[in-house]
Amino acid sequence: MKRKVHSGRKLTESQFGFLLALPALAVFGAIILYPLLNSFAMGFTNQSLLRPGRQYVGLLNFERIFLDPNILQVFVNTFVFVACTTAFSFSMGFIWAMVLNQGLRGSELLRGITLVNWIIPGTAIGFLWMWIFNGQYGVLNALLRGLGLIQENITWLGRPGSAMAAVVIARAWQTLPWYMAFLLAGLQAVPYEQVEAARIDGASNFGVFTRIVLPNMKFIIFLILILGVIGNLQHFDIIWVMTQGGPAQATTTLAVEVYRRAFQNWELGVAAAIGVLWVLLISIFAFFYIRNLERDS
Amino acid sequence: MFEIRTPWQKLVFALAFLCIGLYVFFPTYWMVITALKPGQEVFNPNPTFWPRTISLEGFREVFLDQRIWVYLRNSLTVSLSSSALATLVAAYAGYSFSKFRYRGRKTFMYLVLTAQMFPLVVLLLTIYLMMRTFGFLDNYLALILSYITFVLPMGTWALKSYFDQIPDSLIESAKVDGASRVMTMHRIIFPLAIPGMVSTAIYGFVWSWNDLLYSLTLITSPGKRTLAPGLILNYMGEFQSSWGTMMAASIVVSIPVTLMFVFLQRFFIAGLTAGAEKG
Numbered sequence: 001m002k003r004k005v006h007s008g009r010k011l012t013e014s015q016f017g018f019l020l021a022l023p024a025l026a027v028f029g030a031i032i033l034y035p036l037l038n039s040f041a042m043g044f045t046n047q048s049l050l051r052p053g054r055q056y057v058g059l060l061n062f063e064r065i066f067l068d069p070n071i072l073q074v075f076v077n078t079f080v081f082v083a084c085t086t087a088f089s090f091s092m093g094f095i096w097a098m099v100l101n102q103g104l105r106g107s108e109l110l111r112g113i114t115l116v117n118w119i120i121p122g123t124a125i126g127f128l129w130m131w132i133f134n135g136q137y138g139v140l141n142a143l144l145r146g147l148g149l150i151q152e153n154i155t156w157l158g159r160p161g162s163a164m165a166a167v168v169i170a171r172a173w174q175t176l177p178w179y180m181a182f183l184l185a186g187l188q189a190v191p192y193e194q195v196e197a198a199r200i201d202g203a204s205n206f207g208v209f210t211r212i213v214l215p216n217m218k219f220i221i222f223l224i225l226i227l228g229v230i231g232n233l234q235h236f237d238i239i240w241v242m243t244q245g246g247p248a249q250a251t252t253t254l255a256v257e258v259y260r261r262a263f264q265n266w267e268l269g270v271a272a273a274i275g276v277l278w279v280l281l282i283s284i285f286a287f288f289y290i291r292n293l294e295r296d297s
Numbered sequence: 298m299f300e301i302r303t304p305w306q307k308l309v310f311a312l313a314f315l316c317i318g319l320y321v322f323f324p325t326y327w328m329v330i331t332a333l334k335p336g337q338e339v340f341n342p343n344p345t346f347w348p349r350t351i352s353l354e355g356f357r358e359v360f361l362d363q364r365i366w367v368y369l370r371n372s373l374t375v376s377l378s379s380s381a382l383a384t385l386v387a388a389y390a391g392y393s394f395s396k397f398r399y400r401g402r403k404t405f406m407y408l409v410l411t412a413q414m415f416p417l418v419v420l421l422l423t424i425y426l427m428m429r430t431f432g433f434l435d436n437y438l439a440l441i442l443s444y445i446t447f448v449l450p451m452g453t454w455a456l457k458s459y460f461d462q463i464p465d466s467l468i469e470s471a472k473v474d475g476a477s478r479v480m481t482m483h484r485i486i487f488p489l490a491i492p493g494m495v496s497t498a499i500y501g502f503v504w505s506w507n508d509l510l511y512s513l514t515l516i517t518s519p520g521k522r523t524l525a526p527g528l529i530l531n532y533m534g535e536f537q538s539s540w541g542t543m544m545a546a547s548i549v550v551s552i553p554v555t556l557m558f559v560f561l562q563r564f565f566i567a568g569l570t571a572g573a574e575k576g
Contacts (some may be wrong), residue, residue: 016478017397021405024390024449031446032412035423042422049425096317099310101298112562114321116551119558121507123525124547127532128328131540139327142344153342173324187298195298205299205306213298227413234416237509241529258418263514268422275419286414290407 040279042272049266061273070249071274078253081168081239082232089172090228093179100180101187111184118177126241129170133157133242157243160250167239167251174238175231179224186220187213219292226289230282254278332356332544339541355545365546367520368527372506373553375437375523379444380501387449387497388490391456392482396468406457413450421514428515439515440523444505452497459493460486499561503554524550 011019043061047054065071096114100107117125132140135155144150156162194212203211214221236255239245245252245260252260254274262271301310331339335352338345359365394406428439463486471481487494506524513526522530528550532543 014397014399017393018399020389020393023386024409024453025405027386027442027446028409028412028449031424031443032415032420035420036415038423039419092317092320095313096321098299099314099317102301115558116555117321117325119503119554120551121525123509123528124551127543127547128324131331131544132324132327137340137342137344139344173320176321208299230414234418236418240509255416255418262422272419272422275416275422278416278419282414286411
């Protein structure tokens with residue numbers, strides 16, 4: 001900012017404003033815009049990490065992807081993972097927010113401790129849940145045996161169905177506080193007079209929830225669900241730590257698949273082609289998200 | 298907001314409290330307890346819910362490991378720099394979007410906001426090649442540049458909403474008093490947005506500290522590794538035998554971000570939910 005304009009003329013207000021936004025726009029261009037466009041183009045080439053240069057190969061990568069019998073599995077896994085983590089974490093977070101909003105003594109403290117789950121590294125969370133789901137010494141098996149629900153230990157992370165359930169539970173555990181924080185703020189902004197008026201009309205708790213709370217929080221609920229879906233769609237850490245996408249691809253989501261193709265098989269072109277399909281998928285969500293933001297402001 | 302009077306209502310409330318409370322808090326408790334158990338108690342098919350003997354064996358093993366100290370130092374370097382830089386860049390951008398009018402402003406604003414939507418791993422394909430071409434592979438600059446960008450959407454919008462609340466008349470009167478635009482911004486406006494700056498800085502620190510994908514890929518030499526990938530490469534191979542140590546290591550990586558959060562919680566929640574309350 002110290003550089004003076006040579007002619008001695010001062011910058012106009014709008015020039016100055018633009019200059020302030022320039023660093024942000026520069027890193028945005030270098031780290032988001034260019035990589036996005038280039039990765040898109042890469043999807044139509046045979047780019048590899050093993051040799052320099054690349055040739056245009058048309059739709060070959062897409063052909064390979066669609067002919068791969070495992071790819072459908074990856075899309076299904078992604079759908080299951082995203083739908084389950086978002087729905088489970090959101091509903092638990094919402095109930096938890098309502099419980100803590102009741103003004104019980106110690107609620108503030110509980111809210112603070114809850115947020116710790118969200119703040120700690122995904123790597124640590126992955127380790128922790130791997131240990132809980134451990135087939136030999138895991139506490140989950142011990143608890144279920146103690147309750148008489150199972151007789152034999154289950155190798156949770158070694159079976160396709162339970163491995164998916166395990167990563168969903170771990171990821172939902174990480175994001176629950178995030179939903180809670182937003183929903184708690186939303187709950188506190190619900191006009192109290194409306195609740196009281198409904199009470200005078202004889203509304204039950206359920207009536208207050210459906211007729212006052214939900215309509216007032218429509219916008220925030222929509223917002224965090226969209227952001228939640230987008231976040232879960234790209235989630236990598238916990239799955240990578242707990243299962244590396246296994247067993248037998250059962251927890252391989254799009255993020256894991258792209259990483260594996262690119263940085264373990266060195267096939268950047270194919271990885272990028274999957275990315276192209278993925279970005280098209282996200283654009284649908286992004287469209288609704290931005291349209292809603294605009295309508296709000 | 299809800300009535301809890303009848304026994305039925307009390308039961309529902311208590312069940313919700315207990316079930317979710319257990320889900321939220323028990324795992325963390327289990328992590329701490331496991332880390333404090335001596336080796337042979339960790340490997341008990343019928344685990345003890347309260348350790349019979351408290352032992353710091355796990356922590357000792359973590360701290361005697363030279364690699365952990367290297368990772369800690371590396372993570373601190375990267376996280377502190379990217380957090381500071383991200384806050385600065387976001388503050389300028391947020392101020393620009395809030396108080397200035399120029400062509401393209403709205404487009405830029407929404408562009409920056411979309412930055413969190415694109416799959417990070419897809420961007421990484423190009424970023425990896427780009428950094429390799431420029432010789433920034435295995436260089437913290439690659440990580441720091443990436444982290445700044447990913448923190449921008451949250452940071453810019455949180456700070457913009459702070460600046461929006463500051464009346465324009467304040468800027469006008471500073472101008473009348475003869476303060477330059479740069480001075481007004483740094484000396485008068487930015488100090489008023491300190492809570493927003495703090496929450497952006499924490500967010501930036503936590504983001505960089507916790508990232509696995511980029512640090513796993515862009516940093517390749519063992520001496521430069523940061524904590525998240527370092528722990529995986531340290532323990533994943535030998536995990537069958539060292540759960541106590543792994544839990545201790547997990548606690549060690551979690552402590553800096555947790556402490557930061559505990560001290561600055563109020564700022565952080567206010568910043569995080571600044572947009573939410575308007576909705």
